[in-house]
Amino acid sequence: MSTTTITFEDRPVACQTGESVLDALLREHIDIPHGCKQGACQSCMMKSLDGAPPPEAQNGLKDVLRHQNHFLACLCYPQRDMRVGRHTSQQFNRATVIGKQPLNSETLLLTLHCHGVMDFHAGQFVHLKRADGLSRSYSIANSRRHAHRLSFHIRRLPGGRFSEWAHGELNVGDDIEVSDPQGLCYYLPDDKERNMLLIGTGSGLAPLAGIIEEALHQGHSSEIHLYHGSREVDGLYWVDEMRELAQRHAHFHYTPCISRGNAPQGIAQGRANDVALAAIPQLKDWRLYLCGHPDMVNQSKRQAFMQGARLQDIHSDAFHVASSTQE
Amino acid sequence: MTENTPSLYEQLGGEAAVNAAVDIFYRKVLADYRINRFFNNTDMERQAAKQKAFLTMAFGGPNNYTGTDMRTAHAHLVEKFGLDDSHFDAVMEHLTATLKELNAPQNLIDQVAAIAESTRDDVLNR
Numbered sequence: 001m002s003t004t005t006i007t008f009e010d011r012p013v014a015c016q017t018g019e020s021v022l023d024a025l026l027r028e029h030i031d032i033p034h035g036c037k038q039g040a041c042q043s044c045m046m047k048s049l050d051g052a053p054p055p056e057a058q059n060g061l062k063d064v065l066r067h068q069n070h071f072l073a074c075l076c077y078p079q080r081d082m083r084v085g086r087h088t089s090q091q092f093n094r095a096t097v098i099g100k101q102p103l104n105s106e107t108l109l110l111t112l113h114c115h116g117v118m119d120f121h122a123g124q125f126v127h128l129k130r131a132d133g134l135s136r137s138y139s140i141a142n143s144r145r146h147a148h149r150l151s152f153h154i155r156r157l158p159g160g161r162f163s164e165w166a167h168g169e170l171n172v173g174d175d176i177e178v179s180d181p182q183g184l185c186y187y188l189p190d191d192k193e194r195n196m197l198l199i200g201t202g203s204g205l206a207p208l209a210g211i212i213e214e215a216l217h218q219g220h221s222s223e224i225h226l227y228h229g230s231r232e233v234d235g236l237y238w239v240d241e242m243r244e245l246a247q248r249h250a251h252f253h254y255t256p257c258i259s260r261g262n263a264p265q266g267i268a269q270g271r272a273n274d275v276a277l278a279a280i281p282q283l284k285d286w287r288l289y290l291c292g293h294p295d296m297v298n299q300s301k302r303q304a305f306m307q308g309a310r311l312q313d314i315h316s317d318a319f320h321v322a323s324s325t326q327e
Numbered sequence: 328m329t330e331n332t333p334s335l336y337e338q339l340g341g342e343a344a345v346n347a348a349v350d351i352f353y354r355k356v357l358a359d360y361r362i363n364r365f366f367n368n369t370d371m372e373r374q375a376a377k378q379k380a381f382l383t384m385a386f387g388g389p390n391n392y393t394g395t396d397m398r399t400a401h402a403h404l405v406e407k408f409g410l411d412d413s414h415f416d417a418v419m420e421h422l423t424a425t426l427k428e429l430n431a432p433q434n435l436i437d438q439v440a441a442i443a444e445s446t447r448d449d450v451l452n453r
Binding site for chain 2: 036037038040042059060301302305306310311
């Protein structure tokens with residue numbers, strides 16, 4: 001009987017013909033989370049580290065997961081030797097602060113130069129780690145055209161240990177650690193003729209701006225609608241930059257929104273998600289990107305689904321405030 | 328059944344049919360005020376995966392269905408939130424309406440309904 005070799009965390013495991021990667025690893029008492037064993041629950045998701053896995057092992061996975069060579073171990077009957085890992089593993093890289101600039105009274109544009117080349121997609125996030133180990137997740141705000149450069153929008157949270165430190169003490173020239181890019185909320189250039197709706201609140205604009213930059217750079221040909229919301233006008237930023245971008249690209253549309261008080265001319269009144277989903281009632285075949293407050297993200301996801309979007313076309317990143325912020 | 332007779336699952340169109348049905352079915356369930364409170368879990372992907380497993384089973388497809396799992400999964404809904412026959416009936420309505428929308432023939436819809444109906448006592452923990 002022919003076998004293939006699965007290498008997991010430097011350990012080789014023989015996989016028999018007709019045996020799934022999941023069964024082979026479990027047989028060797030390697031603890032892989034799993035459930036239905038038929039490709040439905042997706043709890044046995046893993047990542048191929050040496051190229052594309054068998055296509056049938058990616059059945060039902062989101063396009064971005066397939067693109068990152070994720071697969072379901074229970075559906076994977078390897079035709080060749082494979083190196084595989086858990087889909088959550090990560091490493092840290094060194095970077096130096098090269099820019100600090102206020103975007104508004106509470107948000108800082110932080111720019112880093114990474115010592116190694118980062119393979120990332122606009123819209124993904126990384127964990128930034130201070131020398132003492134304190135770390136927080138931030139979305140990458142620029143497109144992958146800048147292989148060594150990463151920029152972030154860091155909102156100062158009252159009592160937030162990391163954000164207070166980044167605003168007040170972190171200086172140009174300082175080093176900081178950056179994890180490998182994570183997350184599934186990003187632009188893929190394979191569907192340039194599909195409309196995109198992007199909704200963000202607060203610093204949720206960061207990943208969305210990166211995604212838009214990437215989409216325009218890739219020549220996305222269909223409509224791109226961005227709704228950025230905050231409570232008050234003070235909380236918005238890059239209003240002029242986004243307006244200018246909309247002037248240059250006829251198919252990019254930008255609507256800033258405020259949910260409190262009276263909106264001045266040129267700014268919509270209401271929550272960004274309410275304004276957006278009322279303006280575009282039919283979302284069949286649209287791609288959605290939702291970033292920011294977790295309640296906004298969850299409500300919009302459900303509403304967008306009810307308005308015809310497919311669940312797998314809804315990309316989201318909920319910004320949860322670290323529970324230890326107040327510690 | 329002889330070897331030449333396609334299974335119910337094959338007649339319905341297999342996994343592609345389940346994929347087509349999941350979104351329609353889940354949308355109907357979420358839009359129904361009688362039952363949507365049972366589905367107010369914020370993890371929509373996970374919930375859609377569960378619905379897919381349920382539909383695969385009801386379509387006569389490959390599944391690991393056990394009555395015990397179905398009981399355990401719904402026990403707290405019966406005890407704390409009053410899950411009863413009226414809610415099960417509503418889900419059955421949406422299941423058949425979904426298949427009608429996908430133009431499945433009535434005799435296949437009847438077979439799917441019969442399989443789903445067979446889980447009633449497990450779901451309601453009786």
